[in-house]
Amino acid sequence: MPKQVDHEERRRRIAEAVCALIDAQGLEGVTLRDVAVRAEVSVGAVQRCFRTKEGMLQFALGHIGERVTERAHGRVLGSPAQSAASTVGHVVGEVALLGDERRAEARIWLAFLAAAAVNPALAAGLRNSYTGLEGLLARLVEETGVDAEGARREARTLLALADGLTGHMLVGHRTAAEAEELLHAHLAGLWARAGE
Amino acid sequence: MPKQVDHEERRRRIAEAVCALIDAQGLEGVTLRDVAVRAEVSVGAVQRCFRTKEGMLQFALGHIGERVTERAHGRVLGSPAQSAASTVGHVVGEVALLGDERRAEARIWLAFLAAAAVNPALAAGLRNSYTGLEGLLARLVEETGVDAEGARREARTLLALADGLTGHMLVGHRTAAEAEELLHAHLAGLWARAGE
DNA sequence: GGGGAACCGATACGATCGCATCGGAATAAC
DNA sequence: GTTATTCCGATGCGATCGTATCGGTTCCCC
Numbered sequence: 366m367p368k369q370v371d372h373e374e375r376r377r378r379i380a381e382a383v384c385a386l387i388d389a390q391g392l393e394g395v396t397l398r399d400v401a402v403r404a405e406v407s408v409g410a411v412q413r414c415f416r417t418k419e420g421m422l423q424f425a426l427g428h429i430g431e432r433v434t435e436r437a438h439g440r441v442l443g444s445p446a447q448s449a450a451s452t453v454g455h456v457v458g459e460v461a462l463l464g465d466e467r468r469a470e471a472r473i474w475l476a477f478l479a480a481a482a483v484n485p486a487l488a489a490g491l492r493n494s495y496t497g498l499e500g501l502l503a504r505l506v507e508e509t510g511v512d513a514e515g516a517r518r519e520a521r522t523l524l525a526l527a528d529g530l531t532g533h534m535l536v537g538h539r540t541a542a543e544a545e546e547l548l549h550a551h552l553a554g555l556w557a558r559a560g561e
Numbered sequence: 562m563p564k565q566v567d568h569e570e571r572r573r574r575i576a577e578a579v580c581a582l583i584d585a586q587g588l589e590g591v592t593l594r595d596v597a598v599r600a601e602v603s604v605g606a607v608q609r610c611f612r613t614k615e616g617m618l619q620f621a622l623g624h625i626g627e628r629v630t631e632r633a634h635g636r637v638l639g640s641p642a643q644s645a646a647s648t649v650g651h652v653v654g655e656v657a658l659l660g661d662e663r664r665a666e667a668r669i670w671l672a673f674l675a676a677a678a679v680n681p682a683l684a685a686g687l688r689n690s691y692t693g694l695e696g697l698l699a700r701l702v703e704e705t706g707v708d709a710e711g712a713r714r715e716a717r718t719l720l721a722l723a724d725g726l727t728g729h730m731l732v733g734h735r736t737a738a739e740a741e742e743l744l745h746a747h748l749a750g751l752w753a754r755a756g757e
Numbered sequence: 758g759g760g761g762a763a764c765c766g767a768t769a770c771g772a773t774c775g776c777a778t779c780g781g782a783a784t785a786a787c
Numbered sequence: 788g789t790t791a792t793t794c795c796g797a798t799g800c801g802a803t804c805g806t807a808t809c810g811g812t813t814c815c816c817c
Contacts (some may be wrong), residue, residue, distance in 0.1 A: 391679040393589035479675030482731040483587040529725030
Protein backbone atom coordinates (compact mmCIF):
# COMPACT_ATOMS: atom_id res chain seq x y z
CA MET A 366 0.00 0.00 0.00
CA PRO A 367 1.31 3.42 -0.91
CA LYS A 368 0.80 6.87 0.42
CA GLN A 369 -2.67 7.39 1.75
CA VAL A 370 -4.71 10.52 1.77
CA ASP A 371 -8.00 11.46 3.35
CA HIS A 372 -10.00 11.80 0.18
CA GLU A 373 -13.17 12.95 1.79
CA GLU A 374 -11.44 15.72 3.62
CA ARG A 375 -9.79 16.86 0.43
CA ARG A 376 -13.02 16.73 -1.50
CA ARG A 377 -14.63 18.94 1.05
CA ARG A 378 -11.74 21.36 0.93
CA ILE A 379 -12.01 21.52 -2.85
CA ALA A 380 -15.76 22.01 -2.60
CA GLU A 381 -15.14 24.97 -0.33
CA ALA A 382 -12.78 26.43 -2.89
CA VAL A 383 -15.38 25.92 -5.63
CA CYS A 384 -17.98 27.72 -3.58
CA ALA A 385 -15.66 30.61 -2.84
CA LEU A 386 -14.98 31.03 -6.54
CA ILE A 387 -18.66 30.85 -7.45
CA ASP A 388 -19.34 33.54 -4.90
CA ALA A 389 -16.72 35.77 -6.44
CA GLN A 390 -17.16 35.21 -10.15
CA GLY A 391 -20.15 33.00 -10.77
CA LEU A 392 -20.22 29.44 -11.96
CA GLU A 393 -18.60 30.05 -15.31
CA GLY A 394 -15.71 31.71 -13.53
CA VAL A 395 -14.73 28.45 -11.91
CA THR A 396 -11.70 26.82 -13.53
CA LEU A 397 -9.75 23.80 -12.37
CA ARG A 398 -6.64 25.89 -12.07
CA ASP A 399 -8.25 28.51 -9.89
CA VAL A 400 -9.85 25.82 -7.76
CA ALA A 401 -6.48 24.17 -7.26
CA VAL A 402 -4.87 27.44 -6.20
CA ARG A 403 -7.72 28.31 -3.84
CA ALA A 404 -7.71 24.86 -2.25
CA GLU A 405 -3.93 24.94 -2.04
CA VAL A 406 -3.47 21.71 -3.92
CA SER A 407 -2.21 20.94 -7.40
CA VAL A 408 -4.36 20.56 -10.45
CA GLY A 409 -3.40 16.91 -10.51
CA ALA A 410 -4.79 16.42 -7.02
CA VAL A 411 -8.09 17.98 -8.05
CA GLN A 412 -8.24 15.68 -11.02
CA ARG A 413 -7.63 12.67 -8.81
CA CYS A 414 -10.45 13.59 -6.49
CA PHE A 415 -12.90 14.35 -9.28
CA ARG A 416 -12.71 12.68 -12.62
CA THR A 417 -14.35 15.62 -14.36
CA LYS A 418 -15.22 19.20 -13.59
CA GLU A 419 -18.86 18.25 -13.83
CA GLY A 420 -18.44 15.77 -11.00
CA MET A 421 -16.68 18.38 -8.93
CA LEU A 422 -19.54 20.82 -9.34
CA GLN A 423 -22.07 18.17 -8.41
CA PHE A 424 -20.18 17.41 -5.24
CA ALA A 425 -19.93 21.09 -4.40
CA LEU A 426 -23.67 21.44 -4.86
CA GLY A 427 -24.27 18.55 -2.49
CA HIS A 428 -21.86 20.12 -0.05
CA ILE A 429 -23.55 23.49 0.06
CA GLY A 430 -26.96 21.83 0.09
CA GLU A 431 -26.01 19.79 3.12
CA ARG A 432 -24.74 22.83 4.92
CA VAL A 433 -27.92 24.81 4.41
CA THR A 434 -30.17 21.87 5.22
CA GLU A 435 -28.26 20.95 8.34
CA ARG A 436 -28.35 24.51 9.58
CA ALA A 437 -32.10 24.62 9.02
CA HIS A 438 -32.54 21.45 11.04
CA GLY A 439 -30.24 22.90 13.65
CA ARG A 440 -32.58 25.81 14.05
CA VAL A 441 -35.32 23.40 15.04
CA LEU A 442 -33.31 21.40 17.54
CA GLY A 443 -31.67 24.54 18.87
CA SER A 444 -34.94 26.11 19.95
CA PRO A 445 -37.28 23.41 21.21
CA ALA A 446 -38.78 25.64 23.85
CA GLN A 447 -40.20 28.16 21.41
CA SER A 448 -43.56 28.06 19.76
CA ALA A 449 -43.86 26.20 16.48
CA ALA A 450 -44.78 29.42 14.71
CA SER A 451 -41.64 31.16 15.84
CA THR A 452 -39.56 28.15 14.82
CA VAL A 453 -41.00 28.30 11.33
CA GLY A 454 -39.93 31.92 11.17
CA HIS A 455 -36.40 31.05 12.15
CA VAL A 456 -36.13 28.20 9.69
CA VAL A 457 -37.51 30.23 6.81
CA GLY A 458 -35.19 33.07 7.72
CA GLU A 459 -32.32 30.64 7.58
CA VAL A 460 -33.33 29.18 4.24
CA ALA A 461 -33.72 32.61 2.66
CA LEU A 462 -29.97 33.20 3.14
CA LEU A 463 -30.45 36.88 3.86
CA GLY A 464 -27.88 38.70 5.93
CA ASP A 465 -24.31 39.48 5.09
CA GLU A 466 -22.82 36.28 6.44
CA ARG A 467 -25.06 34.24 4.15
CA ARG A 468 -24.65 36.34 1.05
CA ALA A 469 -21.97 34.07 -0.38
CA GLU A 470 -24.16 31.01 0.02
CA ALA A 471 -27.05 32.87 -1.56
CA ARG A 472 -25.01 33.60 -4.65
CA ILE A 473 -23.78 30.02 -4.81
CA TRP A 474 -27.29 28.70 -4.48
CA LEU A 475 -28.61 30.94 -7.23
CA ALA A 476 -25.73 30.05 -9.52
CA PHE A 477 -26.48 26.35 -9.11
CA LEU A 478 -30.19 26.97 -9.59
CA ALA A 479 -29.62 28.64 -12.93
CA ALA A 480 -27.15 25.99 -14.03
CA ALA A 481 -29.61 23.28 -13.01
CA ALA A 482 -32.12 24.64 -15.49
CA VAL A 483 -29.97 23.24 -18.30
CA ASN A 484 -28.18 20.47 -16.42
CA PRO A 485 -30.22 17.49 -15.22
CA ALA A 486 -27.55 16.20 -12.83
CA LEU A 487 -27.37 19.49 -10.97
CA ALA A 488 -31.15 19.71 -10.99
CA ALA A 489 -31.35 16.37 -9.23
CA GLY A 490 -28.94 17.54 -6.54
CA LEU A 491 -30.92 20.68 -6.00
CA ARG A 492 -34.23 18.85 -5.81
CA ASN A 493 -32.73 16.73 -3.10
CA SER A 494 -32.14 19.75 -0.87
CA TYR A 495 -35.46 21.32 -1.73
CA THR A 496 -37.35 18.19 -0.83
CA GLY A 497 -35.68 18.00 2.56
CA LEU A 498 -36.33 21.63 3.38
CA GLU A 499 -39.89 21.45 2.20
CA GLY A 500 -40.58 18.41 4.32
CA LEU A 501 -39.10 20.07 7.35
CA LEU A 502 -41.14 23.20 6.83
CA ALA A 503 -44.34 21.25 6.25
CA ARG A 504 -43.92 19.35 9.52
CA LEU A 505 -43.28 22.55 11.43
CA VAL A 506 -46.25 24.36 9.94
CA GLU A 507 -48.46 21.40 10.73
CA GLU A 508 -47.36 21.63 14.36
CA THR A 509 -48.90 25.07 14.53
CA GLY A 510 -52.31 23.54 14.07
CA VAL A 511 -52.74 23.82 10.33
CA ASP A 512 -54.18 20.77 8.61
CA ALA A 513 -51.76 18.58 6.64
CA GLU A 514 -52.90 19.75 3.24
CA GLY A 515 -52.66 23.41 4.15
CA ALA A 516 -49.30 22.88 5.82
CA ARG A 517 -47.84 21.29 2.73
CA ARG A 518 -49.11 24.10 0.58
CA GLU A 519 -47.79 26.73 2.92
CA ALA A 520 -44.40 25.04 3.12
CA ARG A 521 -44.16 25.10 -0.67
CA THR A 522 -45.20 28.71 -0.80
CA LEU A 523 -42.72 29.71 1.88
CA LEU A 524 -39.87 27.93 0.15
CA ALA A 525 -40.60 29.64 -3.15
CA LEU A 526 -41.08 33.01 -1.51
CA ALA A 527 -37.78 32.70 0.34
CA ASP A 528 -35.97 31.73 -2.84
CA GLY A 529 -37.52 34.56 -4.81
CA LEU A 530 -36.62 37.12 -2.18
CA THR A 531 -33.07 35.83 -2.13
CA GLY A 532 -32.75 36.45 -5.82
CA HIS A 533 -34.26 39.91 -5.64
CA MET A 534 -31.87 40.80 -2.87
CA LEU A 535 -28.86 39.55 -4.79
CA VAL A 536 -29.54 41.80 -7.76
CA GLY A 537 -30.16 44.76 -5.49
CA HIS A 538 -33.85 45.09 -6.19
CA ARG A 539 -34.58 44.45 -2.54
CA THR A 540 -32.51 45.01 0.56
CA ALA A 541 -32.02 42.19 3.01
CA ALA A 542 -34.03 44.11 5.57
CA GLU A 543 -36.95 44.56 3.18
CA ALA A 544 -36.90 40.89 2.29
CA GLU A 545 -36.87 39.89 5.91
CA GLU A 546 -39.77 42.22 6.62
CA LEU A 547 -41.81 40.78 3.74
CA LEU A 548 -41.15 37.27 4.96
CA HIS A 549 -42.19 38.26 8.46
CA ALA A 550 -45.33 39.97 7.24
CA HIS A 551 -46.32 36.94 5.21
CA LEU A 552 -45.93 34.69 8.24
CA ALA A 553 -47.84 37.11 10.41
CA GLY A 554 -50.74 36.94 7.99
CA LEU A 555 -50.55 33.19 8.03
CA TRP A 556 -50.73 32.90 11.80
CA ALA A 557 -53.53 35.43 11.94
CA ARG A 558 -55.59 33.33 9.57
CA ALA A 559 -54.71 30.09 11.36
CA GLY A 560 -55.66 31.55 14.74
CA GLU A 561 -59.19 32.49 13.87
CA MET B 562 -23.15 57.00 -48.64
CA PRO B 563 -22.52 53.30 -48.69
CA LYS B 564 -24.64 50.28 -48.08
CA GLN B 565 -27.19 50.87 -45.38
CA VAL B 566 -28.54 48.41 -42.90
CA ASP B 567 -31.33 48.52 -40.35
CA HIS B 568 -29.23 48.21 -37.25
CA GLU B 569 -32.05 48.04 -34.78
CA GLU B 570 -33.72 45.23 -36.61
CA ARG B 571 -30.48 43.34 -36.70
CA ARG B 572 -29.83 43.90 -33.05
CA ARG B 573 -33.21 42.47 -32.23
CA ARG B 574 -32.59 39.48 -34.45
CA ILE B 575 -29.30 38.87 -32.71
CA ALA B 576 -30.94 39.25 -29.31
CA GLU B 577 -33.43 36.57 -30.33
CA ALA B 578 -30.57 34.28 -31.24
CA VAL B 579 -28.89 34.95 -27.90
CA CYS B 580 -32.09 34.08 -26.07
CA ALA B 581 -32.54 30.89 -28.03
CA LEU B 582 -29.02 29.81 -27.14
CA ILE B 583 -29.45 30.65 -23.47
CA ASP B 584 -32.61 28.58 -23.45
CA ALA B 585 -30.75 25.62 -24.90
CA GLN B 586 -27.41 25.73 -23.15
CA GLY B 587 -27.43 28.43 -20.52
CA LEU B 588 -25.62 31.72 -20.52
CA GLU B 589 -22.11 30.28 -20.59
CA GLY B 590 -23.05 28.30 -23.68
CA VAL B 591 -23.48 31.50 -25.67
CA THR B 592 -20.57 32.19 -28.02
CA LEU B 593 -20.27 34.85 -30.69
CA ARG B 594 -19.88 32.18 -33.32
CA ASP B 595 -23.01 30.31 -32.32
CA VAL B 596 -24.96 33.54 -32.11
CA ALA B 597 -23.87 34.46 -35.61
CA VAL B 598 -24.94 31.09 -36.98
CA ARG B 599 -28.30 31.22 -35.20
CA ALA B 600 -29.00 34.77 -36.34
CA GLU B 601 -27.88 33.88 -39.86
CA VAL B 602 -25.31 36.64 -40.01
CA SER B 603 -21.56 36.62 -39.92
CA VAL B 604 -19.44 37.05 -36.82
CA GLY B 605 -18.28 40.35 -38.21
CA ALA B 606 -21.84 41.60 -38.38
CA VAL B 607 -22.41 40.69 -34.76
CA GLN B 608 -19.26 42.54 -33.83
CA ARG B 609 -20.41 45.60 -35.69
CA CYS B 610 -23.73 45.66 -33.88
CA PHE B 611 -22.22 45.07 -30.46
CA ARG B 612 -18.76 46.18 -29.57
CA THR B 613 -18.38 43.46 -26.96
CA LYS B 614 -20.14 40.28 -25.93
CA GLU B 615 -21.02 41.95 -22.67
CA GLY B 616 -22.93 44.65 -24.52
CA MET B 617 -24.73 42.06 -26.54
CA LEU B 618 -25.89 40.27 -23.42
CA GLN B 619 -27.07 43.50 -21.87
CA PHE B 620 -29.12 44.27 -24.94
CA ALA B 621 -30.59 40.79 -24.93
CA LEU B 622 -31.56 41.22 -21.30
CA GLY B 623 -33.31 44.46 -22.10
CA HIS B 624 -35.02 42.78 -25.02
CA ILE B 625 -36.44 39.93 -23.01
CA GLY B 626 -37.31 42.27 -20.16
CA GLU B 627 -39.30 44.46 -22.49
CA ARG B 628 -41.15 41.51 -23.90
CA VAL B 629 -42.23 40.22 -20.51
CA THR B 630 -43.12 43.66 -19.20
CA GLU B 631 -45.11 44.58 -22.27
CA ARG B 632 -47.04 41.36 -22.13
CA ALA B 633 -47.86 41.98 -18.49
CA HIS B 634 -49.16 45.43 -19.34
CA GLY B 635 -51.07 43.92 -22.22
CA ARG B 636 -52.88 41.68 -19.80
CA VAL B 637 -54.22 44.75 -18.05
CA LEU B 638 -55.37 46.59 -21.14
CA GLY B 639 -56.69 43.40 -22.66
CA SER B 640 -59.14 42.75 -19.85
CA PRO B 641 -60.55 46.06 -18.62
CA ALA B 642 -63.96 44.64 -17.92
CA GLN B 643 -62.77 42.16 -15.34
CA SER B 644 -62.41 42.74 -11.65
CA ALA B 645 -59.13 44.11 -10.41
CA ALA B 646 -58.52 40.95 -8.42
CA SER B 647 -58.83 38.75 -11.45
CA THR B 648 -56.54 41.05 -13.40
CA VAL B 649 -53.90 40.71 -10.71
CA GLY B 650 -54.14 36.96 -11.09
CA HIS B 651 -53.62 37.16 -14.82
CA VAL B 652 -50.68 39.51 -14.54
CA VAL B 653 -48.96 37.42 -11.89
CA GLY B 654 -49.59 34.31 -13.92
CA GLU B 655 -47.94 36.02 -16.84
CA VAL B 656 -44.92 37.15 -14.85
CA ALA B 657 -44.36 33.70 -13.39
CA LEU B 658 -43.61 32.39 -16.90
CA LEU B 659 -45.24 29.04 -16.22
CA GLY B 660 -46.61 27.02 -19.08
CA ASP B 661 -44.75 25.36 -21.89
CA GLU B 662 -44.78 28.34 -24.23
CA ARG B 663 -43.03 30.46 -21.60
CA ARG B 664 -40.50 27.88 -20.49
CA ALA B 665 -37.77 29.29 -22.69
CA GLU B 666 -38.26 32.77 -21.31
CA ALA B 667 -38.25 31.39 -17.80
CA ARG B 668 -34.87 29.79 -18.37
CA ILE B 669 -33.51 32.95 -19.94
CA TRP B 670 -34.75 35.04 -17.07
CA LEU B 671 -33.21 32.77 -14.47
CA ALA B 672 -29.91 32.68 -16.34
CA PHE B 673 -29.75 36.46 -16.36
CA LEU B 674 -30.75 36.60 -12.71
CA ALA B 675 -27.87 34.38 -11.69
CA ALA B 676 -25.43 36.25 -13.89
CA ALA B 677 -26.62 39.54 -12.46
CA ALA B 678 -25.55 38.40 -9.02
CA VAL B 679 -21.92 38.89 -10.08
CA ASN B 680 -22.42 41.45 -12.87
CA PRO B 681 -23.59 44.95 -11.90
CA ALA B 682 -24.54 45.95 -15.44
CA LEU B 683 -26.88 43.01 -15.85
CA ALA B 684 -28.24 43.60 -12.36
CA ALA B 685 -29.19 47.14 -13.34
CA GLY B 686 -31.04 45.88 -16.41
CA LEU B 687 -32.91 43.35 -14.36
CA ARG B 688 -33.85 45.85 -11.68
CA ASN B 689 -35.34 47.98 -14.40
CA SER B 690 -37.81 45.26 -15.34
CA TYR B 691 -38.53 44.34 -11.76
CA THR B 692 -39.32 47.91 -10.85
CA GLY B 693 -41.80 48.21 -13.70
CA LEU B 694 -43.56 44.97 -12.89
CA GLU B 695 -43.69 45.74 -9.22
CA GLY B 696 -45.21 49.15 -9.84
CA LEU B 697 -47.82 47.66 -12.12
CA LEU B 698 -48.74 45.01 -9.60
CA ALA B 699 -48.90 47.50 -6.75
CA ARG B 700 -51.33 49.71 -8.68
CA LEU B 701 -53.54 46.77 -9.52
CA VAL B 702 -53.60 45.45 -5.97
CA GLU B 703 -54.45 48.89 -4.71
CA GLU B 704 -57.43 48.95 -7.06
CA THR B 705 -58.88 45.99 -5.21
CA GLY B 706 -59.31 48.13 -2.15
CA VAL B 707 -56.11 47.42 -0.28
CA ASP B 708 -54.39 50.43 1.25
CA ALA B 709 -51.28 51.74 -0.50
CA GLU B 710 -48.83 50.36 2.01
CA GLY B 711 -50.36 46.91 1.97
CA ALA B 712 -50.60 46.93 -1.82
CA ARG B 713 -46.93 47.70 -2.20
CA ARG B 714 -46.02 44.94 0.21
CA GLU B 715 -48.26 42.47 -1.51
CA ALA B 716 -46.89 43.39 -4.92
CA ARG B 717 -43.37 42.72 -3.70
CA THR B 718 -44.39 39.45 -2.15
CA LEU B 719 -46.17 38.35 -5.30
CA LEU B 720 -43.23 39.18 -7.49
CA ALA B 721 -40.84 37.21 -5.30
CA LEU B 722 -43.23 34.30 -5.01
CA ALA B 723 -43.70 34.16 -8.77
CA ASP B 724 -39.97 34.23 -9.34
CA GLY B 725 -39.31 31.55 -6.76
CA LEU B 726 -41.95 29.28 -8.21
CA THR B 727 -40.48 29.76 -11.67
CA GLY B 728 -37.12 28.54 -10.44
CA HIS B 729 -38.58 25.57 -8.64
CA MET B 730 -40.45 24.59 -11.75
CA LEU B 731 -37.36 24.86 -13.93
CA VAL B 732 -35.40 22.41 -11.84
CA GLY B 733 -38.31 20.02 -11.72
CA HIS B 734 -39.05 20.39 -8.05
CA ARG B 735 -42.48 21.70 -8.86
CA THR B 736 -44.72 21.17 -11.86
CA ALA B 737 -46.17 24.14 -13.67
CA ALA B 738 -49.62 23.10 -12.53
CA GLU B 739 -48.57 22.95 -8.90
CA ALA B 740 -46.94 26.34 -9.14
CA GLU B 741 -50.04 27.83 -10.68
CA GLU B 742 -52.18 26.31 -8.00
CA LEU B 743 -49.96 27.73 -5.24
CA LEU B 744 -50.09 31.15 -6.82
CA HIS B 745 -53.85 30.92 -7.08
CA ALA B 746 -54.20 29.78 -3.49
CA HIS B 747 -52.05 32.62 -2.24
CA LEU B 748 -54.17 35.14 -4.09
CA ALA B 749 -57.37 33.55 -2.83
CA GLY B 750 -56.14 34.00 0.73
CA LEU B 751 -55.28 37.59 -0.02
CA TRP B 752 -58.73 38.45 -1.35
CA ALA B 753 -60.39 36.64 1.53
CA ARG B 754 -58.44 38.75 4.00
CA ALA B 755 -59.10 41.94 2.05
CA GLY B 756 -62.81 41.24 1.82
CA GLU B 757 -63.46 40.94 5.51
C1' DG C 758 14.69 -2.99 3.49
C1' DG C 759 13.30 -3.86 -1.00
C1' DG C 760 9.31 -3.74 -4.10
C1' DG C 761 5.20 -2.10 -5.80
C1' DA C 762 1.11 0.48 -5.62
C1' DA C 763 -0.89 4.97 -4.86
C1' DC C 764 -0.24 9.74 -5.28
C1' DC C 765 1.59 14.17 -6.71
C1' DG C 766 3.02 18.03 -9.65
C1' DA C 767 4.23 19.65 -14.00
C1' DT C 768 3.62 19.85 -18.55
C1' DA C 769 1.58 19.00 -23.13
C1' DC C 770 -2.36 19.01 -26.18
C1' DG C 771 -6.28 20.03 -28.79
C1' DA C 772 -10.24 22.83 -28.73
C1' DT C 773 -12.46 26.97 -28.20
C1' DC C 774 -13.05 31.47 -26.72
C1' DG C 775 -13.48 36.91 -27.56
C1' DC C 776 -11.63 40.15 -30.29
C1' DA C 777 -8.72 42.56 -33.95
C1' DT C 778 -7.61 42.97 -38.59
C1' DC C 779 -8.12 43.52 -43.45
C1' DG C 780 -9.25 43.01 -48.41
C1' DG C 781 -13.08 43.38 -51.14
C1' DA C 782 -18.11 44.02 -52.15
C1' DA C 783 -21.80 47.25 -52.22
C1' DT C 784 -23.83 51.78 -52.67
C1' DA C 785 -24.80 56.80 -52.88
C1' DA C 786 -22.93 61.33 -54.37
C1' DC C 787 -20.78 63.76 -58.07
C1' DG D 788 -17.80 56.26 -64.41
C1' DT D 789 -15.20 57.55 -60.56
C1' DT D 790 -14.76 58.11 -55.80
C1' DA D 791 -15.48 57.82 -51.09
C1' DT D 792 -17.61 55.51 -47.48
C1' DT D 793 -19.91 51.97 -45.13
C1' DC D 794 -20.42 47.25 -44.31
C1' DC D 795 -19.36 42.30 -44.65
C1' DG D 796 -17.07 37.89 -44.14
C1' DA D 797 -13.02 35.44 -43.44
C1' DT D 798 -9.01 34.73 -41.11
C1' DG D 799 -5.48 35.33 -37.49
C1' DC D 800 -4.04 35.92 -32.74
C1' DG D 801 -3.30 35.34 -28.00
C1' DA D 802 -5.32 33.50 -24.07
C1' DT D 803 -7.51 30.03 -21.56
C1' DC D 804 -10.10 26.09 -20.99
C1' DG D 805 -10.61 20.75 -19.51
C1' DT D 806 -8.17 16.82 -19.77
C1' DA D 807 -4.40 13.32 -20.62
C1' DT D 808 0.05 11.90 -19.73
C1' DC D 809 4.20 10.78 -17.28
C1' DG D 810 8.41 10.77 -14.40
C1' DG D 811 9.38 11.12 -9.60
C1' DT D 812 8.11 10.69 -4.75
C1' DT D 813 6.12 8.55 -0.89
C1' DC D 814 4.86 5.02 2.09
C1' DC D 815 2.64 0.46 3.36
C1' DC D 816 3.43 -4.52 3.25
C1' DC D 817 6.01 -8.59 3.48
